[in-house]
Amino acid sequence: MAEAEQQADEAARSSFMIPRKEISMVPDMGKWKRSQAFCDYVGFILTLNDSVRGRKLSCPYQVSETVEKLLDLLGTLDRWINETPPVDQPSRFGNKAFRTWFSRLEQEAEALVSAVLPVDQSAAAAEISVYLKESVGNPTRIDYGTGTTLQKTYR
Secondary structure, eight states, X not given: OHHHHHHHHHHHHTOOOOOOOOOOSHHHHHHHHTXXXXXXXXXXXXXXXXXHTXXXXXXXXXXXXXXXXXXXXXXXHHHHHHHXXXXXXXXXXXXXXXXXXXXXXXXXXXXXXXXXXXXXXXXGHHHHHHHHHHHTOBTTTTBOSGGGHHHHHOO
């Protein structure tokens, strides 16, 4: 019986889903702040903070394979920026070239994420690719400013 419960628990932890917006109104924030996901999120941020507390920027460190893969992913996104020249336009808010860049991300996001994930976690690519796409902004509003900063970490 205990083994069956353990297997069910492992299956629950490894099931992934396409994210959907859950915070639409002010009362939803209370639900979020009382959720296990919020506790996990805050715990993650605190763990990151603790991991670098007291360390100098000049301190030697080892870069993990996962971090190397994430840097490659970011390098790809940066290269795409260089390959997507700004559109000459009169607007001072956001350049329409962002839509072209974002369209490319929409097409490639799942493959980019899959390249970072271990094989046994490949099922997470569909879910994580949504987080990646939403973390860079909104192509309709051409919004990639400070409003997305916390959103990146609240996922």
